[in-house]
Every structure is written in structure tokens, then in C-alpha cells.
């Protein structure tokens with residue numbers, strides 16, 4: 001018995017199998033993260049080769065056999081974000097986004113929000129007019145938030161303060177005002193200026209279409225990026241190899 005599925009998906013990992021075939025991991029709109037076999041996927045003469053390459057977004061016809069993996073019956077390319085290949089730092093950052101998605105996105109259930117976020121991020125990264133650190137922070141914090149790791153940024157949990165000149169973010173996901181933080185037993189928190197507090201809230205609460213539209217000084221953006229990557233890494237208990245590579249490239 002075969003289940004047939006028609007969906008759209010982004011290829012987030014690609015492995016070669018033997019001479020001609022390919023195994024891909026896909027972030028799909030309808031069934032989340034899946035692994036699928038592409039017969040003749042490595043053969044450049046095959047029509048399924050180009051649309052199942054890494055970072056390609058394609059319309060897919062899949063079937064699921066008796067075992068727990070899928071086979072790509074046919075694939076049609078929608079976008080390949082060709083601007084990513086213009087700079088190695090963009091490409092390596094895109095691969096980091098894929099590794100995060102592979103880690104946190106659901107499997108065997110719809111993942112439209114995850115997919116849309118990744119596509120928007122790759123589109124901006126590919127165009128190259130938005131800062132890489134801004135896109136990186138937004139993807140890290142938003143993917144964490146929609147995958148069950150939303151931090152509690154509404155107010156200081158002790159006194160209810162919403163906004164202070166100085167607040168402290170704990171990597172466990174809590175936000176304290178300065179006074180309460182200093183009286184708390186927590187040894188370490190990231191000091192946030194007012195603009196950083198607002199930026200962090202923006203990443204969690206902004207509408208999808210406004211997510212990447214904010215400005216911050218270069219220095220604050222570096223700090224935001226430091227906070228979001230450490231928050232995500234701590235929550236999912238993982239060091240991302242692709243992030244280390246991106247840092248090597250971009251430094």
C-alpha cells in the first residue's frame with residue numbers, strides 16, 4: 001500500500017547513495033521534515049536532479065512505501081536562491097538554518113510556518129541587502145519560539161515591570177528587571193539595553209511579514225545574535241556544526 005502526497009518543500013540535507021541515487025531531507029509544508037529517496041537524483045540528465053539539490057525549493061510528488069521513508073516520484077523547481085552561492089558566508093549561514101530546521105521542525109505533521117520562515121530568510125539572504133546577523137538572530141529566535149521553546153519576555157516575573165532601561169535575559173528564557181535580577185539567586189544573565197529588549201520581543205512577537213524589518217546598531221546586533229544563538233543551542237541541547245563553520249567563514 002502506497003500513500004501518495006503532493007506538497008512543496010525545501011531540500012535541507014543531501015547525501016549521495018551509490019553512483020546515481022540521492023537521499024534527501026526535506027522540510028515540507030504538509031508532512032514536516034522527512035527523508036526521501038531520489039532515484040537517479042545524482043544523474044544530471046535526470047529531471048529530478050536539479051530540483052532535489054541542497055537549498056532548492058520545489059513542488060514534489062512523493063510516495064511512502066511500506067518502510068518509513070518516502071520516494072520522490074517527481075520534482076519541479078520553484079526557486080533555488082541562486083544569490084546564496086555568490087558568497088560563502090551566505091551559503092554557510094543558509095546551511096545552518098537548514099540544520100536548525102532539521103532539529104526543531106515537526107515530522108509527519110504540517111510545518112507551514114517553519115517552511116515560510118526559512119523561505120523568507122533564504123530569499124533575503126540571497127538578495128544580500130539585509131544584514132546576515134539580523135537574519136540569523138530572527139531565524140534562531142523565531143524557529144525556537146514556534147517549535148515549543150518560546151521565552152517568557154512579557155515582563156519581569158518578580159515585579160511585573162514591562163520596560164526598564166536595563167533588563168537581564170536568562171538563557172533559560174526569562175527576563176528580569178535590574179533590581180529583581182540583582183536580588184535573584186541567578187548568577188548570570190545577559191544585560192539588555194532598552195533597544196535590545198525591544199528587539200528580542202520583536203523576534204518573538206512580530207507578525208511574520210514584519211519579522212525582518214527592524215534596525216539595531218551593529219554592536220547591539222552582535223549582542224542580539226550572541227544571545228539568540230546561545231538561547232537556541234541551550235534549549236535544544238545541541239552545538240550546531242554548521243554554525244561553527246559559518247563563524248570560521250565570516251570572521
Ligand SMILES: [Zn+2]
Nearest residue numbers: 156159177180
Ligand atoms: Zn522586577
